[in-house]
Amino acid sequence: MGGSDDYRSCCRTAAADDPGAIFCPGCGQALFRCAAADCRRLVAPLGHCTACVSLGLSLEKSAVVKARLGECLRVPFALRNNASVRPLSIRSVLRDGTGLPQEAVPITWEQLDAERTRAFTVATGPFVNSGINSLRLTIVATAAFDKVEETYAFSGDLAIEVEGADPTQVVQNFNLSGADFGTAGMIVANPRASGTDRSRQADALGARADVALERAERFEVERGYRGYDRLAARIPRNVEFVYVGFPAGDKPPDGPWLQGPVLRCGRNSRTHDARPNTEPNDLCLRIYDPPSGELDREASAVISRRVCDFVLQNDRLYVRSAGGSGLELNGERLDAGNARVVNDGDAVTVQGGHGKALSFETGFRVSSGLVTQVRFTKTS
Amino acid sequence: MPSTNLTLSDNQTVAEYVPAEAFKGLLQNRIGISTDHVALLIRDGEIVDAFVGAHFAIGGIWQRLKEVLGGPHAVRLLVADLKPFQVEGDVEGLSNDGVTVAATVAIEFQVNPEAPANILGLMPEHGALTKPDVYARALPHLKERVFRTTLARVAAADIRGNTALQDKIQADVLLEVQRLFGDLGVLIRAVSMTWALNDAERAAMQQSASEREQALLDYRYQCKKREIQRDKEATEFQIRTDVDVETLKLTTEDELKHLILREELSFIDARQAGVREQELKKLDHELALLNVERRAGYQKALEEAQNEVERVEIRRKLRQFELEIEAMTEEQRLRLAKLREDQSLALASEARRQQLASLREMGAIDLDEKERDRRIEREDRLADLDMSLRTGQQAGQAELERLRIQAQMSPDQILAISAGLSPEVARVFAERAKVTSIDVDKREQLLREMVQLSTQGRMASEEQARFFFDKAMQATAAPSVVVRAGSGPAATTECPECHRRPPVTDRFCRYCGHALAGA
Numbered sequence: 061m062g063g064s065d066d067y068r069s070c071c072r073t074a075a076a077d078d079p080g081a082i083f084c085p086g087c088g089q090a091l092f093r094c095a096a097a098d099c100r101r102l103v104a105p106l107g108h109c110t111a112c113v114s115l116g117l118s119l120e121k122s123a124v125v126k127a128r129l130g131e132c133l134r135v136p137f138a139l140r141n142n143a144s145v146r147p148l149s150i151r152s153v154l155r156d157g158t159g160l161p162q163e164a165v166p167i168t169w170e171q172l173d174a175e176r177t178r179a180f181t182v183a184t185g186p187f188v189n190s191g192i193n194s195l196r197l198t199i200v201a202t203a204a205f206d207k208v209e210e211t212y213a214f215s216g217d218l219a220i221e222v223e224g225a226d227p228t229q230v231v232q233n234f235n236l237s238g239a240d241f242g243t244a245g246m247i248v249a250n251p252r253a254s255g256t257d258r259s260r261q262a263d264a265l266g267a268r269a270d271v272a273l274e275r276a277e278r279f280e281v282e283r284g285y286r287g288y289d290r291l292a293a294r295i296p297r298n299v300e301f302v303y304v305g306f307p308a309g310d311k312p313p314d315g316p317w318l319q320g321p322v323l324r325c326g327r328n329s330r331t332h333d334a335r336p337n338t339e340p341n342d343l344c345l346r347i348y349d350p351p352s353g354e355l356d357r358e359a360s361a362v363i364s365r366r367v368c369d370f371v372l373q374n375d376r377l378y379v380r381s382a383g384g385s386g387l388e389l390n391g392e393r394l395d396a397g398n399a400r401v402v403n404d405g406d407a408v409t410v411q412g413g414h415g416k417a418l419s420f421e422t423g424f425r426v427s428s429g430l431v432t433q434v435r436f437t438k439t440s
Numbered sequence: 441m442p443s444t445n446l447t448l449s450d451n452q453t454v455a456e457y458v459p460a461e462a463f464k465g466l467l468q469n470r471i472g473i474s475t476d477h478v479a480l481l482i483r484d485g486e487i488v489d490a491f492v493g494a495h496f497a498i499g500g501i502w503q504r505l506k507e508v509l510g511g512p513h514a515v516r517l518l519v520a521d522l523k524p525f526q527v528e529g530d531v532e533g534l535s536n537d538g539v540t541v542a543a544t545v546a547i548e549f550q551v552n553p554e555a556p557a558n559i560l561g562l563m564p565e566h567g568a569l570t571k572p573d574v575y576a577r578a579l580p581h582l583k584e585r586v587f588r589t590t591l592a593r594v595a596a597a598d599i600r601g602n603t604a605l606q607d608k609i610q611a612d613v614l615l616e617v618q619r620l621f622g623d624l625g626v627l628i629r630a631v632s633m634t635w636a637l638n639d640a641e642r643a644a645m646q647q648s649a650s651e652r653e654q655a656l657l658d659y660r661y662q663c664k665k666r667e668i669q670r671d672k673e674a675t676e677f678q679i680r681t682d683v684d685v686e687t688l689k690l691t692t693e694d695e696l697k698h699l700i701l702r703e704e705l706s707f708i709d710a711r712q713a714g715v716r717e718q719e720l721k722k723l724d725h726e727l728a729l730l731n732v733e734r735r736a737g738y739q740k741a742l743e744e745a746q747n748e749v750e751r752v753e754i755r756r757k758l759r760q761f762e763l764e765i766e767a768m769t770e771e772q773r774l775r776l777a778k779l780r781e782d783q784s785l786a787l788a789s790e791a792r793r794q795q796l797a798s799l800r801e802m803g804a805i806d807l808d809e810k811e812r813d814r815r816i817e818r819e820d821r822l823a824d825l826d827m828s829l830r831t832g833q834q835a836g837q838a839e840l841e842r843l844r845i846q847a848q849m850s851p852d853q854i855l856a857i858s859a860g861l862s863p864e865v866a867r868v869f870a871e872r873a874k875v876t877s878i879d880v881d882k883r884e885q886l887l888r889e890m891v892q893l894s895t896q897g898r899m900a901s902e903e904q905a906r907f908f909f910d911k912a913m914q915a916t917a918a919p920s921v922v923v924r925a926g927s928g929p930a931a932t933t934e935c936p937e938c939h940r941r942p943p944v945t946d947r948f949c950r951y952c953g954h955a956l957a958g959a
Contacts, residue, residue: 073775076779082950082953085942085948085950086948088953191743191747192746219750
């Protein structure tokens with residue numbers, strides 16, 4: 061799920077050989093690619109581009125990961141953006157662990173440019189359990205692609221060895237009888253009471269140590285970074301889109317969006333033409349006369365050539381107004397550039413001329429935490 | 441001449457006139473007034489000035505001369521003490537609970553340094569103003585108007601230590617003295633009261649003394665009682681001991697031995713029980729010690745084992761992760777190398793193909809140019825040689841030459857040239873016809889169409905000829921594999937779904953996912 065593991069070797073080879081290939085010529089599987097035009101690497105339906113979003117977390121060489129019971133640590137980390145081109149915006153870093161509540165780590169910087177490393181320090185509270193304690197860091201990062209902005213969360217665990225208050229000290233009280241010692245006194249035998257203190261500096265790592273980062277999908281959904289929290293579901297790239305009620309020439313074929321995570325909608329036709337239609341749409345929004353089914357040219361002429369984009373972003377479906385006017389989501393007007401999350405049952409309305417409008421509703425089919433089908437049902 | 445410091449005659453005097461004898465005499469007297477005294481110079485009944493800390497030269501011959509010449513003056517000098525002075529007196533009154541209260545009041549006065557001349561209002565005509573005079577003048581007013589009225593408002597038992605009462609009395613005394621002496625040059629600085637024991641306090645003291653005495657008597661009674669009790673108990677013990685001794689004297693020797701044995705047995709039992717108890721305690725302690733040691737040892741071993749297991753697991757995961765990264769890196773490196781190799785090969789192949797094509801085009805151009813030069817030269821030579829020959833002979837000769845050239849061409853070329861096409865179009869036709877191996881009828885039909893287009897002027901270039909040929913072939917034949925000659929890109933085929941041209945090796949169309957026929 062986190063990379064190109066969802067593909068076979070033939071898919072990976074074909075994708076590398078032909079950047080324009082949409083399906084694997086060997087097995088016929090659809091190939092979903094990174095949204096960035098300068099990347100176009102394979103991306104799993106629920107995954108992220110491992111070339112564009114690649115974080116490396118490491119412990120600084122001066123870090124101390126040993127502590128005693130009740131002690132606090134300040135652990136210095138280095139965060140590296142391994143991507144060669146794309147900068148990342150670090151939105152937050154959270155820390156929790158054994159006996160530690162989840163708290164935000166104060167970070168004074170935000171931008172992490174490509175191939176750059178920046179440092180931060182994590183303070184841990186007093187450890188209350190001896191043995192191996194876990195310190196988990198969850199990093200929320202945002203990457204901007206050409207038309208979408210994706211937010212991902214990664215988490216990494218660090219083992220901190222916590223010793224007891226004095227691990228080798230055994231304190232025992234011997235109540236010796238007066239017959240043996242002449243006086244019935246209380247003597248405390250404490251053979252290693254002193255000389256066991258050691259310097260914290262001696263526990264420093266001495267060299268940078270990498271910390272493995274994993275995608276925190278559950279965290280992303282629970283915190284609302286990705287997917288639909290209310291449905292507890294996410295929309296993968298290979299979700300099937302079904303267009304009901306649209307004329308055959310106005311809609312793309314049912315199925316996933318293969319060209320990218322964006323569906324362009326507007327009055328312009330779906331056919332590219334060098335002169336009259338340089339920006340074809342994927343879904344043509346026109347108003348037809350209900351009784352005859354013929355195109356209402358006057359009413360359709362009011363609709364913008366490009367009305368909006370439906371975008372798959374952060375495992376959610378968004379509608380983003382592309383300009384013009386007359387786009388409404390559930391009766392609320394969307395101005396140019398504004399984007400809203402599209403939920404199950406939402407109504408999208410595009411106002412035309414003569415008081416006529418084109419409306420369609422969205423419907424989700426959810427299965428096992430995934431939205432498997434999105435239906436655009438035309439209502440008027 | 442030394443000056444004499446003028447002071448008051450005694451301590452009780454507040455102000456007094458300097459005796460008149462001081463102004464008489466032959467010699468001049470120099471008198472000094474210290475800074476804590478004021479001297480009022482009165483000449484002819486009029487106050488001339490008041491001096492604080494000054495010297496006077498009085499009497500003497502010069503004064504005499506002045507008196508002789510100018511007439512005598514009545515000069516008097518009043519000296520007053522500016523230091524505060526305190527006077528005391530007794531006052532009595534009744535408290536609000538009817539108890540006689542006595543007190544000693546101490547009032548501190550001072551001659552007003554700002555208006556010392558007003559002290560004359562208190563001075564007797566001759567003599568001095570004393571402190572008791574001041575007090576005697578003020579006391580009757582204070583007794584009635586201040587002390588008695590104030591004391592009547594409080595209870596006798598509440599007077600002592602009552603600072604509020606002190607403050608009130610002081611304020612009232614200040615007001616009263618201000619009323620009395622405000623224009624007489626006397627200030628009041630402080631008032632304090634020392635209360636004598638009144639009856640209520642005296643009764644309280646007697647009561648407390650009686651209580652202490654009673655407590656002492658009670659204590660003595662208790663001591664006496666305990667002493668009597670001890671004497672009684674000692675007596676009883678003595679009597680009981682005496683009885684026991686007498687009983688012991690009456691017992692037999694056997695009874696005594698039995699008694700001793702019984703005491704010894706109980707003693708031995710007690711001792712052994714003590715030893716056993718000590719041993720049991722020791723054993724319990726050793727067991728507890730061993731238990732603690734073993735538990736600590738097991739706990740430590742368990743923690744170390746857990747740590748080691750987790751470390752091994754973490755190292756294993758890290759190693760696995762590193763191996764995966766290495767494998768991915770190696771795979772990426774191999775893929776990049778393959779891509780680079782393929783790219784370089786493709787570039788080299790394309791460059792070579794283009795080079796060969798260029799060479800061929802250059803050779804063809806050279807041949808055409810040479811052929812044209814030769815023909816022009818031959819025609820010029822023939823024209824020069826046969827200028828004089830007949831026109832019919834020239835035409836015959838030309839026809840003969842054309843037939844000779846056509847004899848070297850293929851039948852299709854001949855047919856094309858006969859139809860009016862250019863030699864390039866004819867070459868293309870022949871080449872494509874040979875590759876596609878179509879039959880003669882279709883070739884002829886195509887040729888006719890080409891001739892027709894050529895005559896209409898719609899086809900003149902090689903590209904148009906190729907396009908026309910491909911269109912014609914697609915119309916007449918089923919979708920077929922097109923193999924491009926040379927070392928260009930791989931062979932492609934047309935997808936029946938999207939009509940794009942994926943490589944023939946594709947099992948699925950890479951543009952629409954349609955399963956291709958060869959899959």
